[in-house]
Amino acid sequence: MILALTVVICAASLVLMVLSGIYAARDRLINDGLLAVAALVFLGTVAQLVIGLVKMSAIDGESHLATFIAYQLSLPFIPLMTTFLAIKEKTKWAMGSIAVGAFAVLVMTVRLQQIWNLHA
Numbered sequence: 474m475i476l477a478l479t480v481v482i483c484a485a486s487l488v489l490m491v492l493s494g495i496y497a498a499r500d501r502l503i504n505d506g507l508l509a510v511a512a513l514v515f516l517g518t519v520a521q522l523v524i525g526l527v528k529m530s531a532i533d534g535e536s537h538l539a540t541f542i543a544y545q546l547s548l549p550f551i552p553l554m555t556t557f558l559a560i561k562e563k564t565k566w567a568m569g570s571i572a573v574g575a576f577a578v579l580v581m582t583v584r585l586q587q588i589w590n591l592h593a
Contacts, residue, residue, distance in 0.1 A: 475524060479586045482517040483579050489514055489552070490575035493559075497568035503559045511556040511571065514578060518548040525585070532592045541588050544581050551578050 489510045496507065525545045532538045555574035559567035 476586070478517060478521055478524070479582055482514060482521060482582045485510060485514045485517060486575045486579040486582065490572045490579065493568045493571035493575065497565045497572065500565045501568070502563060503556070503567070503571075507571070508556065511552050514552045514575065515549060515556075518552065518578065518582075521582070521585070522546070522549055532588065534592075537588050537592065541585065544585050548578060548581055548585075
């Protein structure tokens with residue numbers, strides 16, 4: 474795993490979480506700026522998926538490897554699906570779902586880095 478990529482994903486997820494929370498509080502719908510941040514989070518998670526799957530042989534232990542692979546495979550779907558939901562759903566709750574999804578990406582990315590640091 475690349476620490477710089479983890480930091481970028483976490484920072485972008487934090488920005489996405491705060492912005493979508495503000496949008497939800499103000500009853501605003503998704504716009505191009507928020508969509509761009511969500512796309513950045515998505516592309517970062519896809520890059521992390523490719524790198525993680527290539528280098529996963531460095532992880533010892535079946536339970537950590539299973540968690541690592543499950544997180545890697547599910548991470549790109551979170552920003553993708555929550556953003557799709559926000560485009561289709563025209564309520565403030567859609568912005569809330571993006572905020573929760575961004576928080577999930579943040580936590581899961583930090584956990585992936587912890588697993589990687591244990592074994593690399």
